[in-house]
Amino acid sequence: MYTKTIKTSCLINNYNYAEYLLEAVDSALNQTVKFDEIIIVDDASTDNSAEVIAKFSEEPNVKYIIKEQNQGQLSSFNEAFLAATGDIIFFLDADDIYEPEYLETTLKFYNRRSECDFIFCAYKKFGSVEGTFQNYEVDSDLGYSVIKTLYTGEWIGSITSTLSIRREIIQKILPIPHTEDWRVRADDCLVWGASLVGAKKFYLSTPLVRYRIHQTNQYHNKKFLDADKNYEYKRFWKRNSLFSYIMQKNNLSSPLLLAFTCLNEIKTIPCPKLQDFLSYFKIIFLFEHNFYWKIKGVVLLFNYLLKISVMGKLKT
Template sequence: MAALTFSVVVTNYNYREFVLEAVDGALAQSRAPLEVIVVDDGSTDESVDLLQAHYGDDARVNLVVGPNGGQLTAFQRGLAKAKGDIVCFLDADDRWGPDYLRQVGEVFDARNDIDFVFSDVQLIGNESGRQGYAERATDLGYTVLGTWVRAHWYGAPTSALALRRRLAERVLDLPPEFVAQWRISADNCLVFGASVLGAKKYFLPTGQVDYRIHGRNGWWHDQKKAREFLAQFRSRCLINYYAQRMQLDIHALDLVKHEFKSRSQPTWKEACMYADIALRGPAVWWKRLERAIAILSRGARSKQK
């Protein structure tokens, strides 16, 4: 069987000082990508001239230039050019270590059932530290109900996300009103959309994604309550849109125990969340209680391991 191929979509908007490092890191992978698609979203800082000077004659790089439309528009433009089996996204102010694609590729190679892989990130720039879903590789199974009911985030920032291309095409098939709403933080579309559309997810700590914190992307440090509400409200509307596409209704909650069983190493916190979802279903009260207890019992056993 032919090896899976990777398309890397680098999105840039006025990150002239960082973008070459991002693109060079993608090109220097130990498992070489099929292509690196650099989408410039209407930069005004001479990013395009810099990119053309460095990569204009490089057959591995496809430079896509368009008017400013925001991050989701840049995702869509890049995906439209992608030919690889797997699509990885990379913000122009972030960077990858040389073994990122190799590690991610090993999961996709070994697991035909996995649709979505996300990694931990190492903070650089104005902050330091590590952010990740868990300390070790974790098969999350299906996350439809956890996302639909609780808006739980099963993912990572843009630069640590990899999806099968067919899934990415479904996820980013969004109407114009959503494109306007997600000019920033469009990784919500990738993360929430993949979950609700039924992707099977896997967390892989690679230690290979550097997530840069700097003056133009540290907006979350100044969040006010009203802004937090608006962000959560937009996310809920997005989740609801994907749920409508899948025709989810309250009867889907009867499948909560099966979704919980699809993950290999559930935490006690997850067990409590899924037990809560089980109690909300349409079944008779004793059946809902039975499911909740079964979920908590499995969570307790996993906690003891």
């Protein structure tokens, strides 16, 4: 039988999802290994969410925060994290559901791989769309991604409800004051932020979360955002502002000698993809200003690509 030694917090953010909230909280409560605390933040809902939350008032490990003003998803993340005491923080949107073995499976992985800072997993879609979404076919060590994220905006993660992060990483990110920028898609802050502050990321290929598809689902209905021709432009500038804030908060600076930093970073991925190499080639070519080190970096990276290919570790 698995014995839990790490303190865990589940942060549930809710806004007008009263019809789904009960299932979400129940899924967090009914894990094969129990969360030490479940924190529900209601972002000033106008439906009967408060009544649903009140049903859990007798649960000893459930806390709740009812906000008086609607400020968006990032604000809820901030509030929940400030109230959390866990060593590993798990995130759950109020319209999604954890599989019963989600926490146990994830904790076993954290215990087995002590260098792991950030995990995201496969998920099953349900509701108006059915299916399983997997980023990779097998569990994967994705290494470090500071440089890829900083220079290309690489987004290595998944939907909010699949994310878990060690406290020492997330405290370098949250709270973030730019709440108006991230009323929705605040998982961007977690995914990008974790990479920037040096999280070692892993992926679990087992679908451990059920992701509900419905009309008001923000992430799935990206086509409505895409209809706004300025959306990606706005997101680009919000990303830059976010990166600047996190870099300043942690006294980080742009790395020197991209020839070596790119090579060292890709070496942290046991089985890199060709696309990974292309990203680092692009970074060296575009952002290394010294011509000698630009050529040197390309040569070093190409030699490593050949070595990985010969060893059979290059993913297509």
